[in-house]
Amino acid sequence: MEKNIKIENDKAVLSINPKMYDLEVIYSATYLFLDKSYIILDGDPKKEILVKIKAKKGKDIEEIAHDFFNELINYSDYKKRADSTRKIRELILQRALATNDPNLVEDDEFDRLLKELDGESEESDENDMIVPWEDDEN
Amino acid sequence: MKISFNKNFYSKKAIETAIKDFNEFIISFNQEDFNLNIEFNEEVFDEFCNYVLGLSLNDR
Incomplete structure (x- = not known):
């Protein structure tokens, strides 16, 4: 995984394979990290997506970078379940x-x-219907 | 500062809206499609880029 993450000072460049993660999944994860970091999206959406991240003050860039990949998996699973x-x-x-x-x-x-x-089936007919006892007296 | 927003991920409308919304921080700017040369009176460049990205994601 380390080859997909390049960290320098408070910045990181994440290389994401769009064949593994849907573009919508990447957008969702990106949106989630906007409050913890500054993000620029770059690259080719068909070959390689680059997520350039700069940590906001007090945030650990290494943690953010690894968490980003975790969120990609999280959203991929969510999307799969939502689709099914x-x-x-x-x-x-x-x-x-x-x-x-x-x-x-x-x-x-x-x-x-x-x-x-x-709990009904095609074979059920009117005889199966429950008739209120008041109706019997009428 | 110069930035070229990747047109695959950013919308021109988002860039234009962000320029309007950050008007009070902008000293000068020159925009050509997705290429932007912008000068701020404070260090808000990163916030500006995040704002453009947020708007672009919202537009989708």
Whole structure:
């Protein structure tokens, strides 16, 4: 890893391979470190991204440089999980928004998911429905 | 001080906005696209660069 970090006095140049870390991940990590350090982005987003960091007063540049790579891994994992759960999160939100207006529910996939969530299956029929006892007396 | 912002990461709008916002610290400047030659009356160059980067990231 040391070959990816070059430190001189209170400055560091981090060399990041964009094939390993998504550009959005690098942006997120960069944003996080703006309050601890001064940062300039340079390089080629397709070949090698250079993150030039200067530590703010009282901050350790070596620690910042290593932490930056940790955050790249952290955000990469977050992005991967966010991508893999995007569909279900969208459906949950869609359901939450449609709860008060059933007329909005049109999507077949949403209907299927609703049935799954309610524990219903395609075979269930009206006979399975629970009828309130008051109705029997009428 | 001279700086050439990498156009792959910075937006021209962010550079122009930062120049406006740092107006009171700027003695003179000359901007050509992403190339900037700027002189400050205080040592705010690093803060200026961070500000441009922050704005560029926000624009995305």
